[in-house]
Amino acid sequence: MSRRDLFPRRLDIAHGCIEMTHGGGGRAMAQLIEELFLTAFDNEWLRTQDDCAQFAIPASRLVMATDSHVVSPLFFPGGDIGCLSVHGTINDVAMAGARPLYLAASFILEEGFPLADLKRIVESMAQAARQAGVAIVTGDTKVVERGKGDGVFITTTGIGIVAAGVTISASRAQPGDAILLSGAIGEHGMAVLSQRENLSFDTPIQSDTAALHELVAAMVTAVPDIHCLRDPTRGGLATALNEIAQQAGVGMRLQEAAIPLREPVRALGEFLGLDPLYIANEGKLLAICPAAAADKLLAAMRDHPLGQEAAIIGQVVADDHHFVEMKTVFGGSRLVDWLSGEQLPRIC
Amino acid sequence: MSRRDLFPRRLDIAHGCIEMTHGGGGRAMAQLIEELFLTAFDNEWLRTQDDCAQFAIPASRLVMATDSHVVSPLFFPGGDIGCLSVHGTINDVAMAGARPLYLAASFILEEGFPLADLKRIVESMAQAARQAGVAIVTGDTKVVERGKGDGVFITTTGIGIVAAGVTISASRAQPGDAILLSGAIGEHGMAVLSQRENLSFDTPIQSDTAALHELVAAMVTAVPDIHCLRDPTRGGLATALNEIAQQAGVGMRLQEAAIPLREPVRALGEFLGLDPLYIANEGKLLAICPAAAADKLLAAMRDHPLGQEAAIIGQVVADDHHFVEMKTVFGGSRLVDWLSGEQLPRIC
Numbered sequence A, B: 001m002s003r004r005d006l007f008p009r010r011l012d013i014a015h016g017c018i019e020m021t022h023g024g025g026g027r028a029m030a031q032l033i034e035e036l037f038l039t040a041f042d043n044e045w046l047r048t049q050d051d052c053a054q055f056a057i058p059a060s061r062l063v064m065a066t067d068s069h070v071v072s073p074l075f076f077p078g079g080d081i082g083c084l085s086v087h088g089t090i091n092d093v094a095m096a097g098a099r100p101l102y103l104a105a106s107f108i109l110e111e112g113f114p115l116a117d118l119k120r121i122v123e124s125m126a127q128a129a130r131q132a133g134v135a136i137v138t139g140d141t142k143v144v145e146r147g148k149g150d151g152v153f154i155t156t157t158g159i160g161i162v163a164a165g166v167t168i169s170a171s172r173a174q175p176g177d178a179i180l181l182s183g184a185i186g187e188h189g190m191a192v193l194s195q196r197e198n199l200s201f202d203t204p205i206q207s208d209t210a211a212l213h214e215l216v217a218a219m220v221t222a223v224p225d226i227h228c229l230r231d232p233t234r235g236g237l238a239t240a241l242n243e244i245a246q247q248a249g250v251g252m253r254l255q256e257a258a259i260p261l262r263e264p265v266r267a268l269g270e271f272l273g274l275d276p277l278y279i280a281n282e283g284k285l286l287a288i289c290p291a292a293a294a295d296k297l298l299a300a301m302r303d304h305p306l307g308q309e310a311a312i313i314g315q316v317v318a319d320d321h322h323f324v325e326m327k328t329v330f331g332g333s334r335l336v337d338w339l340s341g342e343q344l345p346r347i348c
Helices: A028-039 A083-093 A116-133 A187-196 A214-222 A236-248 A264-273 A291-302 B029-042 B081-094 B115-132 B187-196 B214-220 B237-250 B264-273 B293-300
Strands: A052-057 A060-069 A098-110 A135-144 A151-162 A180-181 A227-230 A251-255 A286-287 A311-317 A324-327 A334-337 B052-058 B060-069 B098-110 B135-145 B152-162 B178-181 B226-232 B251-255 B288-289 B311-317 B324-327 B334-335
Touching: A028 A116, A028 A135, A028 A264, A052 A098, A052 A135, A052 B115, A060 B098, A060 B152, A083 A098, A083 A116, A083 A214, A083 B098, A098 A214, A098 B152, A116 A151, A135 B060, A135 B152, A151 B060, A151 B098, A151 B152, A180 A291, A180 B060, A214 A291, A227 A236, A236 A251, A236 A286, A236 A324, A236 B135, A286 A291, A291 A311, A291 B311, A311 B251, A324 B334, A334 B029, B029 B115, B029 B135, B029 B264, B052 B135, B052 B178, B060 B081, B081 B098, B081 B115, B081 B152, B081 B214, B098 B115, B098 B214, B115 B135, B135 B293, B214 B293, B226 B237, B237 B288, B237 B324, B288 B293, B293 B311
Parallel strands: A060 B135, A098 A135, A251 A324, B098 B135, B251 B324
Antiparallel strands: A052 B060, A060 A151, A060 B052, A098 A151, A180 A286, A180 A311, A227 A286, A251 A311, A324 A334, B060 B152, B098 B152, B178 B288, B178 B311, B226 B288, B251 B311, B324 B334
């Protein structure tokens, strides 16, 4: 049977919608995979159409990370769930100091979702993966009934390898270390929120969604002894710092004036009563390194397009309470606690 | 801050439900992860609480597979979404002849989902992973609003390594090869369906959900030159054979009388008008190997608890149409086509 016999009519991507049969395992699913996913992600691994991908790997330390993406709305200023799902997982792999190699992508589609929107999302994923030099090598597609999902959820899983001698983990943060941040905070969360609430501004806030592995590679080359890297996504900078403080058994002291923050984000935060410290980022990273190496690391970060606004924002201290405290621009001191109440839901 | 300061009250698992804050990235999410997921899956990788897992791996061919699980209902005779999500991905890795090593698990939870049900599911996953000797090393948790999900969706991604000299892929099926099946068909799909439709029987049908990697290891040891392995899940045996025929550019000839089928499955299929050839399995595999090795492979399969009812069910033939044809028990011949219309939705 030729492909033409198997799928006598091409998918009507302009007008068609996801139907339950697209998840049934039969001919309709095979066609969706072939005409939409394989076309966009095309590579030697997907072309085998086995239920898994195979590749040779050198003896190494391997890193594995996974993230489900449920962001709402699916399209927002500066990105969409497609590129976000590639960047998010690449970044989790990169935060171990690893070079991301391969991604798996699994889709949960809602019956009735427009194929045209799915195509935009899949092409955005494909472009993000190509730009990052990471192949999407295997995947899965499920369909749920109308009202049992929300358009599309995408789970990506990434693997990468770490160079010998690089040992990056939150637990390595220690008193005296410097805390560096790669750029301005709060942009992803505020971009999604402004889209969701239909707020418009003279200078719209764009999501900062980006793959950070090349920035990380430059940083590790400059300072192989980086102790800790983390991308402050859900819960923002405040939550990421509290997590590290807890895992490493240390405290943190920040200088508010040193934390990069753009005026539109500050203004929208004030307008909505949201603290940018707790707002999600998708293209920023925190780095913790020995104080003696901080200037060298900062210079390496500023040399990279994604780290031009990098800054040293504080230091790690001994603190049995594992508190994150911040000297405010007004000269006072403020406890930067864990986020405990409501937060922006479905930001990534 | 001690753990007790961070989470002053323990999660009320008996009466509590998932709330939006459990996905917010803050304190509530940290507590859910610690008291529910880490407790069940406990291992050295999760304990680091980094956003990824790291492990050493020898130079090898690596296999990666991913599956989202959206089965409805979440609990069914013989299993639940938890063990299914472990078995499903382990099996996809095993079908490359690989030894599964590590799993990532990502959860999309619906607001209002009972924590007690989540605990049952997570413990079932943990038990399935322990039994299979595979660690769940990293994960993610998202929460969507009531009515935007359906209780819980679980995406698992697995990696494994393939021994040198083993090259198993659908494309290797060739005319003359024997087709073997490890046991009776249709049990998973019929078990889920009977639960969904509230059908009860004197001998209830149990899902066959099981991890097949040890059966595969025994098979590869007996016959290293197995050409192809596939687990006939969604779309059942018929769809898996059609996929292989298409990928390898061959035809298949089956003997209906040789295909293991238990009486309750046959009877329920007749009652509901469903052909067991198209019904999902979650603990069965198809193997294709040179005819000369078929008896040896069959013996190895029958020696394993999950292959006791294994049978040679047909042979691969040259066929430009890539048809799967079956000689029926009545002596006629029937085309076993791709599933093209409706199928049982959300079976896995």
